[in-house]
Amino acid sequence: MQHWHILGAGAIGGLFATLLQDAGIPCTLLLRDDDPDLAAGSACITLRRDDQLHKHRFAVSANSEDSPLSYLLVCTKAYDMVPAIAGIEHRLAPGATILLLANGLGYQEQVQARWPRLDCFAGSTTEGAFREARRSICHAGHGSTLVGQPGRPSAPDWFASWQGLQTSCEWSADIDTVLWRKLAINCAINPVTALHRCPNGALAEQPQLAALVRELCTEISAIAIASGQAGAVEDLHPQVMAVIRATASNRSSMLQDVLAGRETEIDYLTGYLLAQGQQFGVEAPRNALLLQALKAQNAGHAPA
Ligand code: KPL
Numbered sequence: 425m426q427h428w429h430i431l432g433a434g435a436i437g438g439l440f441a442t443l444l445q446d447a448g449i450p451c452t453l454l455l456r457d458d459d460p461d462l463a464a465g466s467a468c469i470t471l472r473r474d475d476q477l478h479k480h481r482f483a484v485s486a487n488s489e490d491s492p493l494s495y496l497l498v499c500t501k502a503y504d505m506v507p508a509i510a511g512i513e514h515r516l517a518p519g520a521t522i523l524l525l526a527n528g529l530g531y532q533e534q535v536q537a538r539w540p541r542l543d544c545f546a547g548s549t550t551e552g553a554f555r556e557a558r559r560s561i562c563h564a565g566h567g568s569t570l571v572g573q574p575g576r577p578s579a580p581d582w583f584a585s586w587q588g589l590q591t592s593c594e595w596s597a598d599i600d601t602v603l604w605r606k607l608a609i610n611c612a613i614n615p616v617t618a619l620h621r622c623p624n625g626a627l628a629e630q631p632q633l634a635a636l637v638r639e640l641c642t643e644i645s646a647i648a649i650a651s652g653q654a655g656a657v658e659d660l661h662p663q664v665m666a667v668i669r670a671t672a673s674n675r676s677s678m679l680q681d682v683l684a685g686r687e688t689e690i691d692y693l694t695g696y697l698l699a700q701g702q703q704f705g706v707e708a709p710r711n712a713l714l715l716q717a718l719k720a721q722n723a724g725h726a727p728a
Contacts, residue, residue, distance in 0.1 A: 426495040426521075426582050429454050429485065431508050435553040436525060437499030438469045438561045442480045443589045452483040454493075454512060461559075462486050472556065473563040492517040495582065501681075502528040502692035505535055516542065521582060523547055523571065527614075527677060528692030529607050530699075543580075546599050547571040548606045551591065552671075554680070564674075568592035572599025604648055604656035605663075611693050612640045612664045614678035615714045618688060619721060621679060625672030628665060636710065637664060643708035647697055650704035682722060690718055 427450040430441050444451040453467050461467040461484050471478045485491070494517045500508045505524060509516075516522075518541060524532055525547040536544050552565030571583065572595060579595035586593050596602050616627055616636060627633045641661040648657040681688045694715045701708045 425450060426585065427452070428495045428497055429493045431496060431498045431512060432500035432504070433467075433469070433559075434499065435555045435561050436549065436551065437497065438555075438559070439471065439551060439553045439563055440497060440499065440525070441482060442469060442471050442478070442561075443591055445480055445482070446590055447585065447588045449585050452485050454487055455484050457486050457488050459484075459486075467559060470560045471563055472560065487512050487515075490515060492520075494520050496520060496522045497525065498522060499525045501687070502526045502531050502689045503687060505531040506538065509535060509539065513539065519543055521545065521580075525549060525569075526689070526692075527606070527610055528689050528696060529603055530692045530696040532603075543573075545571055545573045546603060548599075548602050552674070565671075566591065568594070570594055570596040570599065570602045572596035572602065574600055598655075601653065601656045604651075604653040607693060607697065608641075608644045608648060608657050608660055609664055609667055610676075610678075611644050611697050611711065612637050612660070613668060614676040615690060615694055615718050616640070617676040618678040618682045618690075619714065619718050621682070623672065623679075624668050624674050624676055628668045628672070637661075637668075639710045640714070643701075643706075643711050644697060647701040647704070647706045647708055650706045651700045688718070688722065690715060694718075 428444055429452050430437050431454045433441060433453045441451050441453060455462055467482050467484050469480045469482065493515045498505060498509060505526060521543045523545045524535060532546050547569055549569040550567030551569065552567060553561050553563050556562050577597045583595055613624060613627060616633060617624055620633065627637050638661055641664055645657040645660050678688050694711050698708060698712055
C-alpha cells in the first residue's frame with residue numbers, strides 16, 4: 425500500500441486527507457517546522473458534512489525532516505506550488521509520484537521543468553470545501569475529481585486505491601482538456617466576483633455583469649481554440665452559466681482570497697490565458713482589463 429504525504433492541508437488538502445484515511449490509505453500531513461501540531465505529535469482535522477462532525481487524527485511530519493517521500497499530494501494555492509515543493513525537495517525519493525491539485529494552469533509545467541525526474545500527475549476537482557477554522561473544514565458540496573498525466577491514456581497502478589475513495593474520483597485520459605475547461609470556467613467567474621465582491625449568483629442576476637461574463641467567454645474561447653483546446657471550450661458560455669446557477673450563493677475562491685487579504689491565483693488563471701493569447705496572436709481586451717483592475721484593487725495587500 426502506498427503511503428501518501430500531503431503538502432498544503434487546507435480545505436481541499438484536508439478533505440483529501442480524510443478521504444484517503446477513510447479508504448484505509450496511510451496518510452501523513454507535512455507541516456511547517458513551527459506548526460504547533462508537530463510538538464503534539466499528531467493533528468486532528470474536523471470535517472463538517474451535512475451538519476455532522478467527523479474527527480480524523482493524522483500522523484504529522486516536519487518539512488525539514490529527511491525521511492523520503494514516495495507519494496506526495498500537493499494542494500497549495502497555484503502560486504505556492506513551486507516554493508512549497510522546493511521546501512521538501514530534499515525528501516523526494518527518485519522518481520517519486522506527485523499529484524498536483526489546485527486551480528489554474530502553468531504551475532504544472534513549472535514543477536515538471538524544475539524536477540524532471542518526478543512522476544508528475546495533475547488533478548482537477550469540483551469538491552466544495554472551505555476552512556471554518558484552523559483544522560476545521562466544511563465539506564459543503566460533493567463534487568468529482570479527475571486525475572491524469574498528459575499523454576498517458578490509462579491509470580498507473582497506484583490510482584486503483586484512489587478509485588476506492590468515498591467520492592467520485594476518475595482517471596482522465598485527456599487531463600489537458602479537463603484542466604483547460606476548469607481554467608476557462610474559473611477565468612469567466614472568479615475575477616469578476618473578486619473585483620465586484622459579489623457571490624457567484626450576481627453574475628446571472630445583474631445584467632451588466634452577465635454581459636461581461638458573455639464577453640469574457642468569447643475571448644477565452646478564441647484563445648483556447650488558438651491554443652489547440654477547442655474541445656475544452658465547447659458550449660463554454662452555457663456551461664459557465666450553469667456553474668454560476670449551481671453555485672449562486674457561493675463566494676468564489678478568488679473572492680475568498682481577496683476578502684482574507686491573501687494573494688490571488690489570477691496569474692495562473694487570467695494571466696496564463698493572456699500569455700497563451702499573446703503566444704498565438706489573439707487579443708483579449710476584456711480579460712486584460714479585468715486582470716489590471718484586480719491587480720490595482722489588490723495592490724497593497726501583502727501576500728499571506
Ligand atoms: O471553482 C470555483 C472557484 O471558486 O474557484 C467555482 C465555484 C467553480 C467558480 O467560482
